[in-house]
Amino acid sequence: MNTATDPIRLIGCAPDLLPHFERLNRHWIEKYFTIEPTDIAALQHADKDILSKGGKIIFAAAEDEIVGTVALKHIDAESAEMTKLAVDEKFQGYKIGWRLVKEIMRIAEELGYKKVVLYSNTILVPALNMYEKIGFREIPVEPGRYQRSNVKMEYTFGAEHPQYTVAGELKTLINEWGQLLANISDMQAAARPKAGKWSIKEILGHLVDSAINNNVRIIRAQQISLLQIPGYDQEFWVKGQAWQFMNWQNLIKLWTIFNEHLVLTIRTIPTEVLQHTVKVNENEPVTLNYLIVDYVIHMKHHLSQINELFNLKKDTI
Missing domain, CATH: 3.40.630.30 (Gcn5-related N-acetyltransferase (GNAT))
Structure with missing residues (x-):
């Protein structure tokens, strides 16, 4: 036609x-x-x-x-x-x-x-x-x-849907960074800038750990307000997940797929539960809306770290 x-x-x-x-x-x-x-x-x-x-x-x-x-x-x-x-x-x-x-x-x-x-x-x-x-x-x-x-x-009609904005921003990050990360070799991704510092593999692996933990928080916070949940030891998770030894291209795929799932999870949060509160460890309670916004901010922070370690010629995010 x-x-x-x-x-x-x-x-x-x-x-x-x-x-x-x-x-x-x-x-x-x-x-x-x-x-x-x-x-x-x-x-x-x-x-x-x-x-x-x-x-x-x-x-x-x-x-x-x-x-x-x-x-x-x-x-x-x-x-x-x-x-x-x-x-x-x-x-x-x-x-x-x-x-x-x-x-x-x-x-x-x-x-x-x-x-x-x-x-x-x-x-x-x-x-x-x-x-x-x-x-x-x-x-x-x-x-x-x-x-x-x-x-x-x-x-x-007429309801504000901030979760749509967050989901859209997360989807944009996935699309923009997937190919940029793929241009890094396995050897380059595994190199540590200095002793005690995470490699690019470990940084991206940490972002997968963040996705795993925040997915649970987002789901549980929709059921219960004033939810109290434990945090997680970032260094322990990065070592325990052995991200440093994972194939780099597979790690990129895992990061991509998990966050594409989170795009859907975030987008379908009922608007009326966005003000449910979550208390992580002894920190002050925050709203579910704050949690999803902060998740994207946290991702941007670590993608900027990767950009600094390996010049991807990516505009500052």
Whole structure:
């Protein structure tokens, strides 16, 4: 499809378009799952099940062909459900789903809803990744909504999401430094600047230790406020993990993968628990928000050390 000559248009619902709502959704549901009773009500009687109850349906059109759709289903005065997102397989890969979701979310906010929920399944990885990038976060799924749904996500309008900023900054560090670190040889990474000082291997290994310990803190702090947890002996961990003797390229991969996981962990922290407090050893309590911000600051500090030991021609961070 050449979008320059065949642009995608987003259009509202009309009675003659409702068969396309059923066609598009029935195809993908039957491809991955089975049609459920709640699907039949929504697909065959969308006018009564969705529209007459205050919901909305929009479509994506390529010239005269309907190629995508999504609905907003009214729940109560403050919340709605985004449901029945479907894109024709011939037109996938052109971000039509993204555009439909962004538009239906704009409509939801315009209608005064404070939050939007959705139900999905873990096998729909591309869709879940898209929802997460847009700002949805996973919450517990109640039984009985859809048999196929093992994931529920929620978006809150107007809420500040500092965890998104931290996760984005961490992801940028991973992307920028992965290749720079790979340019260092194993021998160079193992060289200690002087007796008693960490090598580059040991510095990066220490950052893996930090990721291991902070991952546990971040998860546990979401469950309990005023959480008291032990610190860790950095020198003991660096020696005990034997980072000095690990293959350098494998160590880079480990640092990358663990922190990519932390990007996801941090991004999905519920906003309401960011003020939970954590007390490490005898230090003053700090908030979970402080903990994740400080994690990135700590990483920048040690990456700067690596830059000083081996001139990577990297701007100061």
